[in-house]
Amino acid sequence: MLPKEIEQTIEAATRRYPQRRGACIEALQIVQRHHSWVSDDDLKELARLLQMTTDELDGVATFYNLIFRKPVGTHVILLCNSISCWIMGYERLREQVTARLGIAFGETSADGRFTLLPNVCLGACDHAPAMMVDEDLYGDVSPATLDPILHQYGCAGTPGKGDGERTTADHEHQAR
C-alpha cells in the first residue's frame, strides 16, 4: 500500500490534467522519490489510482529512462555521454568512475551506494564533461575533481580533501 501522503500528492497532480492518466509520469516520479524505484506492487497501486491497466502504465514507465523499474543505489550517477562531453573527456571519466566504484553502466555497487547510468546531453556542454549525482549537477569534471565529488557521496575508495570534509572547492565545480 502507498502511504496516505503519497496518494494525496498524486491526487493533487491529477488535478493539473483533464484526465487522470495525464498525471501518470508525475505519479511514477512521486513514488520513485519515496521508494527510489517503482516496484511491481507500486505499479499496480498506481495503475488503480490513475484508472489505467497495470500493463498500460508499465508501457509508459519502461519508455522513460529516468523511471527506474529496478532497484537503484542510494545515489544515482548520471554521466553525460553525448557529443560535447565525449570530445572533452567523457571516456576517461567513465573509466575512472568504473574503476572507483567497480560498476559498469546499469549496475549498482556491491555496498548498494551507487548506481551508474549514462545520460544524454545534460545541457551543460559549456562545462563538459558533465554529470549529475542525484539532483546535483557537476561540470568541468576532471580526473582530479571526480574523486572528491564521489567522496562527498560516501565513496569509500576515493581520497577526499584532507579530512574528507566538504570544501568550498568542491562547490566551485558545480556547473552553476
Place this chain on the structure above:
Amino acid sequence: MGNERPLTMNIRPGEPPPDLKGYERAGGYTAVRKALRDMTPKGVTALVKDSNLRGRGGAGFPTGLKWSFVPMGEEAPRPKYFIANADEMEPGTFKDRLLLEGNPHQLIEGMIVGSYAIEAEVAYIFLRWEYREAERLLTKAIAEAYAGGYLGRNILGSDYHLELHVHISAGRYMCGEETGLLNALEGKRATPRYKPPHPVISGLWGKPTVVNNVETLCNIPHIVNNGVEWFKGLSDTRDSGTKLYGVSGRVRRPGVWELPMGTTIGALLEEHAGGMRDGFRFHGLLPGGASTDFLTEAHLNVKMDFESVSKAGSRMGTGTMIILDDRTCPVGFVGNLEAFFAQESCGWCTPCREGLPWTAKILQALEEGSGQAGDLERLALHTKFLGPGLTFCPLAPGAMEPLGSALKYFREDFERHIRERRCPWR
C-alpha cells in the same frame, strides 16, 4: 526603447534571477498589461507575425503564422492549450537553461501573452527532469505570478483566465518533438503522431494547441513592448531579433551569448569563444546541435541565421555550435552521434529502428579497425534510405545530416580507418 540584448539584459550569471518585484522594476509584465488592455488576441498574433519571429527550437517556423492557424472565437473547441517546450535535449545545446534559470518570469510573461493571443485557458511548461534548478525557480516564479494577479482568474481585472502548470518529464529525446511531447503530456509513450491534423487544430487531448520553444517565447514580451521595427533592427540579417548562440568543444571560452541574429560563425568562434585552445586546430563544426550538417573552414564567414546557414548546406538548428578539433576523430565523433540517435529512436518505423543501429555499428567497427570495403557505401545508402520523407518523424533524417556531410568533408579520414585497419586518432 529596448536594449540590444533584451533576452539576457536582466540575467546575471551566478546570481539568483529577478523575483517578481525585481522583474516588475525592470519593466516586467508591462507586455501582459499592454496586450490585455490595448490589444485584441488577433492583434497580438498579427504583431508577432509582422515581427518575423521564427522558432528558436531548431525548425525555424514563423511563430505568428503558427498562432494564426489556431481556431478562434465562440465556435473554437475548448479548452485550448499553450505549451512551452523546455525539454532542451538536443546534444550540444544549453541555451534555454540560461533563460530558464536566469529569468523565469520572462518566460512566464511570454507564455501569458501567447496564451492570450490564441485564447488558451491552460498552459504547461514541459521541462526535462534534469533541469532541477529551473524547476525550483519556475515553481517559485509561477506562485509569485499567481499572487501578483498575472495568472488565474480575471488576470489584471480583465475577463481573461489562464492556469499555468509545470510538467516534469522523465527523459527521452523524442519528447522534444512536438507531437511526441503531446503524447508525453497525456501520460503516454512519447511516440510522434501522424500529421495532419496539426497540433494547432487538434493537439493536446484533441484540442487546439500551440507548442513553442523557450527562447522563442522569451522574445514575445519585448516585441509587444518595443514593436516590430525595433525587433527587426536588432538583427544583422533578414531574420529578425537577437539569437542565443553557444559554442562547445575545445575552444578557450565555451559559453552562450545573446547576439544580433546573423553574427558570423567565425566571429562566434574567434571573438566570443576565444578561438581554439592551445595545441588544437579547427577541423569542422555542427552549427546547431547533433542533427545538423557539418560545416568547415570554408564557412567561417557564413552568417548564423536560418537562410544563410541553409544556403551553406546545413541548418542553424538551435544555434549552439559543436566544434570538431584536429585531435578528435571525425569517425568517432559521428559514431557518438549515431549511437545517440539509435538509442533515442522510438522504434515506430523500420528504417529508423533498424537503420540507425546499423550505422552506429559500422562506425564502431571502423573505429575498432574492423571496417570493410563497402562500409562507406553502406553508410551513404543509409543517408538515402533514412532521408526526409521516408520515416515517420524527423529524427532519422536529422541523424543523417551529420553522417552525410561527414562522408563528404572527411571522406579521407573515413577511408584511412579502413585502409590502416585502425583509428589513426587512438
